[in-house]
Amino acid sequence: MDKSKRFTTGEIIKRENITHDLWKIWLKIDEKFTFDPGQYCTVGYEGIERPYSIASSPEEDLVELFIELVPEPDGILTPLLYNLYEGEKVTLRKRAKGLFKFQNDFENQIMLTTVTGIAPIVSMMRSNNLDKSKHNIWIYEGASYIDEFGYLEELIGLSNNNKNINFVPTCSRPDDPKNRDWNGMTGRVNDIFFDVFKDINDANKDNTIIYACGHPEMVSDIAEKYSEKYTFIEEKFWTA
Numbered sequence: 001m002d003k004s005k006r007f008t009t010g011e012i013i014k015r016e017n018i019t020h021d022l023w024k025i026w027l028k029i030d031e032k033f034t035f036d037p038g039q040y041c042t043v044g045y046e047g048i049e050r051p052y053s054i055a056s057s058p059e060e061d062l063v064e065l066f067i068e069l070v071p072e073p074d075g076i077l078t079p080l081l082y083n084l085y086e087g088e089k090v091t092l093r094k095r096a097k098g099l100f101k102f103q104n105d106f107e108n109q110i111m112l113t114t115v116t117g118i119a120p121i122v123s124m125m126r127s128n129n130l131d132k133s134k135h136n137i138w139i140y141e142g143a144s145y146i147d148e149f150g151y152l153e154e155l156i157g158l159s160n161n162n163k164n165i166n167f168v169p170t171c172s173r174p175d176d177p178k179n180r181d182w183n184g185m186t187g188r189v190n191d192i193f194f195d196v197f198k199d200i201n202d203a204n205k206d207n208t209i210i211y212a213c214g215h216p217e218m219v220s221d222i223a224e225k226y227s228e229k230y231t232f233i234e235e236k237f238w239t240a
Contacts, residue, residue: 007091008033010043013062015085019147021069022115023082024055026062027090033063035096037127038120040235041065043077044091045084050077050239053213054096055119055151057126063092066119066150070240078240100213100235102130108208109137112193112222115148117214120235122151125158125165137165142189142218144173146182168192189214190221205230212236 010027017023035041035058040051043065056064070078084090102124103109111121118141124130125139139159143149149169159167171179174186185192209231212219219236226232 006093007044008094009089010063010092011089012084012086018066018150019145021071022067022148022150023069024064024066024150025081025084026056026064027092028062029092031094033092033094033096034058036101037123037130038101038235039096039098039123040100040120041096042093043081044093045077045080048077048080049091049093051097052239053098053100053116053119053123053235055122057123057128059128060126066116066122067239068116075240098235100211100233102127102132103209103231103233104130106207106209106231107135108204109135109211110193110208111137111139111211112142112189112214112218113140113212114142114189114214114218116150117235118151118155120213121211122154125155132162133164135164139165139167140189140193141167141169142172142192142214143169144171145176145178146171147178168196188218190218190225193222194225209233 009030012025013028014026040053042049042051052065055066069082072079155167159165170185170189170192171182172188210226211233212222213235216236219234
């Protein structure tokens with residue numbers, strides 16, 4: 001098959017380092033690239049491909065990715081992407097994929113994430129084509145270190161400006177010196193959610209959906225506890 005029918009090119013227009021092993025890139029795609037909020041794109045470099053959730057909304061001009069470095073020998077693509085800066089190019093498969101999308105039929109939307117797993121949720125929250133005003137939305141994000149919250153200010157602002165959206169970030173290592181300025185909730189996100197879920201546990205189960213995206217252990221734990229009781233959707237690929 002002609003590769004031009006399957007692949008396009010993305011140029012890195014901007015890069016922002018979040019920590020020593022977390023960064024964001026913004027790609028200008030050579031061709032029109034369509035996706036639904038929550039989906040992922042398949043990025044390639046030197047013939048190696050991996051899926052990455054998209055943080056930008058479909059209405060934005062650039063495709064934004066939030067990436068975590070997986071060091072060698074386990075990491076294959078992320079060490080290569082880590083060394084790419086503005087002006088360099090990657091390949092993209094022309095079709096975005098993934099079923100981890102906003103499910104409009106549920107009044108109560110509960111979203112559980114860790115670090116880069118927040119990306120598809122950010123895409124959903126940014127999208128003007130999704131009417132979120134009719135839903136009760138809880139976003140729980142966990143991180144070991146507070147500098148790993150890649151969209152903290154954006155999501156706090158979203159929560160402050162929308163009565164129906166509640167953002168709950170939690171730090172799992174509050175005693176670490178790096179987290180000494182943290183005054184928010186502490187603990188692993190799945191444990192925190194288990195403790196506070198009683199506040200919304202009376203919600204109509206048929207009208208409630210739980211999303212989980214991020215570290216596979218977190219996703220598996222949430223799935224084990226809640227997938228048989230509530231509608232549940234997960235995304236747990238761990239990109240290397």
